[in-house]
Amino acid sequence: MGLEAGLLDGKNVLVTGAAQGIGREVAVLAARQGAELILADRSELVEDTAQAAAAAAGEHRRQLRCLTALADLETWEGAEDVAYRATSETGDIDVCINAVGGTIWAKPYDVYEPDRIEAEIRRSLFPTMWMCRAVLPGMKQRGTGTIVNVSSVATRGINRGPYSAAKGGVNALTASLAMESAEAGVRVVATAPGGTEAPPRRIPRGPGPESDQEKAWFGQVVDQTLDSSAFGRYGTLAEQAWPIVFLASDAASYITGSVLPVAGGDQG
Template sequence: MSTGSASAPAERSQKVFPGRFDGKAAVVTGAAQGIGLAVARRISAEGAAVVLVDRSELVHEVAAELVAAGAKATSVTADLEQFAGAEAAVAEAVAANGRIDVLINNVGGTIWAKPYEHYAAEEIQQEIQRSLFPTLWTCRAALPQLVAQGAGVIVNVSSVATRGVNRVPYAAAKGGVNALTQSLALEAAPHGIRVVATAPGGTEAPVRKVKRGPEPEQEQEKAWYQQIVDQTVNSSLLKRYGTLDEQAAAIVFLASDEASYITGTVLPVAGGDLG
């Protein structure tokens, strides 16, 4: 969950570890905004050659920013809700860097916030399409390359909202991401591939340039959204939202060689809320 509606400490400065990803080729999806953008900045600052994937043209601005800072970065626009888009993005990533050492699947996010009985059938389908299929498709598209290499890391971004109010379809989608992570880890381990995930909690982020869905307008819609905010804070032992840097730190750690004995794990990053 990403929002700007709950109090959090001032954004902490990145604790970058230069050289941690030297010689590594990384792919970050959903890299134009939010957590994906924070991850792209950090992993490139730590030495990775990065391919940034997003359906928004904003991703090209991010790549230009990283190149200006001295990183090796390229950008790809793709619709990862479709397998063809995932295949094309993976092909461009391999063409750019020759391999994929790290795949970070960050696409997803709640579109609507309301009790389940108020969701229309097409809204349920859209939520699943948005928050499960991009990870399913991109894992499938990248896996042959990782198997051929005999090495690689996949970090999926899930959510502790698998146990949360007013977004049942999103919760179901992220539950699918958790199951994918744990099951694929079993299959991938013999090939030298680790598959892990983080489960972010509420995260302070700037206002999105590309909205996930309609803003709450009616008083009832605002009340339903406030219930999500209240539950998120109350479920956190630290009683606050996290920062983008706190989310990126966990993701990049799991992607690094420091986490070489961790696979099949979903790590909650939610101030003590285990989801």
Template sequence: MRTTQRFAGRTMIVTGAAQGIGRGVAMSAAAEGANVVLVDRATLVEEVAAGILAAGGAALSVNADLETYAGAQAMVATATAAFGHVDILINNVGGTIWAKPYEHYAEAEIEAEIRRSLFPTLWGCRAVLPGMVERRAGVIVNVSSIATRGIHRVPYAAAKGGVNALTASLAFEHAADGIRINAVATGGTEAPPRRIPRNTQQQSEQSEQESKWYQAIVDQTVSSSLMHRYGTIEEQVGVILFLASDEASYMTGTVVPVGGGDLG
């Protein structure tokens, strides 16, 4: 457990906070003094917020569909009503839904991958920036992926490439407003089994071919890492919170790869 108070008195929105990296970020930030607004469309996020409150932290859970403009606007409005303003936004929603060679993706699947892994970050930035511009202060950390250079998840890679471009362009546009915008390109990360899968097919047994396609992603991820292993949630959280803190005050427009040496 972290013992510093880097985020004391600051309000931080963490999206995708019900599970995995988002949950880890929210819990660690709360332990460091942040007023944490945990956002997810899964009601599991309420359990995470309750745990933070029980430990003496400040937390508010919000159920929202961040694949929509309205969902992101409602998220920021709720956070502002509760805590006055938003200091930090961690855009964490995203993740591969299907794993297969690109020629096997259906039209609807390609669109779903882009909606899942690009639009929540686009809408989140759009929703939070007016308040940050008005206050001439703020930090955004976007969660990207080293999968921008990988196999069997091309639509996801394209979405995360968009996140990287968004990060660079917005940082350029808003540096004069006192706003820092960076991204973390996460590598393969060990995490507990998802309580809610990204697609219903994951609830049933994969076909032999689907298992081979997915295993190829795992093998490529490990082989591309100089450390030849997956990282931990804590290793990703540490870098995300570093970029969100004043310790990274001279960093903006940067995509930091956290993949054991795989630069994506």
């Protein structure tokens, strides 16, 4: 799979959640497409992503400039610090790709513990809200910039009520900020991935199913995800990363406020 080379030539691209999964895949692809990178995550594994991105850039005989930042993006202070370091050490942020998030537990909403509801919202909504708040002022002042939020088609899904609500919030934030920012020359868009095949997580999102009942609830999520896909399968990391990089590029210059489902036909 591929598009024209150099989609992100000369752009400073900030990728959050870059240590693994979609965030890592996006970072490596962005490096292949000519971006200079700022990679943020709360795990030191983000350094592995930086090495992989440097190798990808080297395939095109290019030396990558890459800054890594450890931060808790569930807090405003973490997001503000990443934006400050990025601009002070690498220059203006041209593109911000917000890939932090993910279901921690899977269970019907009526049995969700209140503290776990709050944890799901903190994980899958606040990192995107805080990073948008941190990068928007500079983009609007310069009159250019792109934010790509990674949402989910799980806004219509079972056993993930708090996560679904968080990603519905990401969709609403995307639309609202796009309307506020268009006059300033800033685009705000999102993709909505479906189920995605990925290597085993090196940083677990949570404890995993702890009982036979929780395993059954998680199995229902998998079944519903596959049934909702016209292809009847999960997507690959590459199939998620390419649409994100396209939306981040100038090839998508007339697209803003849109949430693109990338889920094998599931519209979310």
